Amino acid sequence: MSGLTSSEFVRHAAAALERVRNTRPRVHCLMNTVVQKLVADGLSAIDAIPSMTSSPEEVEAFVEKADALSVNLGTLDSQRRTSITLGVSASARLGRPWVLDPAHCDYSASRATFAQQLLREGTPILRANEAEFWLLQVSDDVVGVRTGKHDVVRKGAQSITIENGHPLTAKVTGTGCLSGAVIAAFLALGEDPHLSAASALLAFGVASELAADHARGPGSFEPALLDALHAISPDDILKRARISHDQG
Numbered sequence: 001m002s003g004l005t006s007s008e009f010v011r012h013a014a015a016a017l018e019r020v021r022n023t024r025p026r027v028h029c030l031m032n033t034v035v036q037k038l039v040a041d042g043l044s045a046i047d048a049i050p051s052m053t054s055s056p057e058e059v060e061a062f063v064e065k066a067d068a069l070s071v072n073l074g075t076l077d078s079q080r081r082t083s084i085t086l087g088v089s090a091s092a093r094l095g096r097p098w099v100l101d102p103a104h105c106d107y108s109a110s111r112a113t114f115a116q117q118l119l120r121e122g123t124p125i126l127r128a129n130e131a132e133f134w135l136l137q138v139s140d141d142v143v144g145v146r147t148g149k150h151d152v153v154r155k156g157a158q159s160i161t162i163e164n165g166h167p168l169t170a171k172v173t174g175t176g177c178l179s180g181a182v183i184a185a186f187l188a189l190g191e192d193p194h195l196s197a198a199s200a201l202l203a204f205g206v207a208s209e210l211a212a213d214h215a216r217g218p219g220s221f222e223p224a225l226l227d228a229l230h231a232i233s234p235d236d237i238l239k240r241a242r243i244s245h246d247q248g
């Protein structure tokens with residue numbers, strides 16, 4: 001884990017949350033049409049600044065203005081393919097960090113092929129659920145994030161496992177998509193991408209636990225998660241973190 005002990009990593013994550021709040025990174029999202037609002041609200045709640053437009057004519061200008069890009073393939077159509085291709089190339093050209101969520105690439109061979117092509121542009125972070133993750137190949141310099149009961153953040157032989165979280169998170173559509181956008185906000189700090197991705201997921205997992213304390217089910221969990229992303233403090237991370245790591 002880049003030479004850090006577990007407790008050093010947890011302190012890094014707590015401080016990274018504070019830096020996201022203070023620097024207010026701009027995150028451009030090429031997001032599926034199902035969960036645009038949740039993703040924009042979740043980014044705003046952690047004090048990042050979202051933009052969501054996806055027209056091919058404008059995408060390069062928005063990527064240029066942003067500090068990081070979050071790409072999601074959930075509702076791919078031909079215009080979105082064009083916008084995503086342009087956005088990802090601009091990101092790689094400008095050296096901006098970017099995150100790929102290959103949503104539902106396990107349902108469609110053409111989507112999986114597209115995801116695999118995109119992963120060759122720049123040095124992205126891959127954020128995927130179990131089924132999607134195992135379908136794609138990532139090179140050793142790409143950080144691969146597999147979410148689920150535990151989130152595993154791997155780079156080459158090194159991995160960090162985040163045990164924080166709550167099962168209700170999986171009952172709200174789009175929390176995985178939002179976790180990818182939150183990773184992009186942490187990447188915008190320009191720090192080690194492996195640590196940034198793991199820090200983002202630790203903050204997200206702890207926020208999920210805080211939210212669950214105020215929820216009666218998925219319906220009340222969603223707004224509680226936004227409240228928790230707004231309220232979560234570095235201290236919550238220091239007190240609640242449950243992680244393990246493998247140096248490979």
Ligand SMILES: Nc1ncnc2c1ncn2[C@@H]1O[C@H](COP(=O)(O)OP(=O)(O)OP(=O)(O)O)[C@@H](O)[C@H]1O
Binds near residue numbers: 130166173175179204
């Ligand atoms: N069993 C579980 N217990 C706790 N947290 C979970 C569980 N399963 C998933 N999560 C959390 O729920 C969020 C969504 O993860 P998931 O792997 O379901 O992504 P996804 O399928 O891409 O979601 P979506 O497509 O709805 O955005 C992540 O923050 C993950 O940590």
Ligand SMILES: Cc1ncsc1CCO
Binds near residue numbers: 174
């Ligand atoms: C349900 C669904 N369908 C396309 S995108 C999306 C939300 C993220 O999975």
Ligand SMILES: [Mg+2]
Binds near residue numbers: 103104129177
């Ligand atoms: Mg998904």
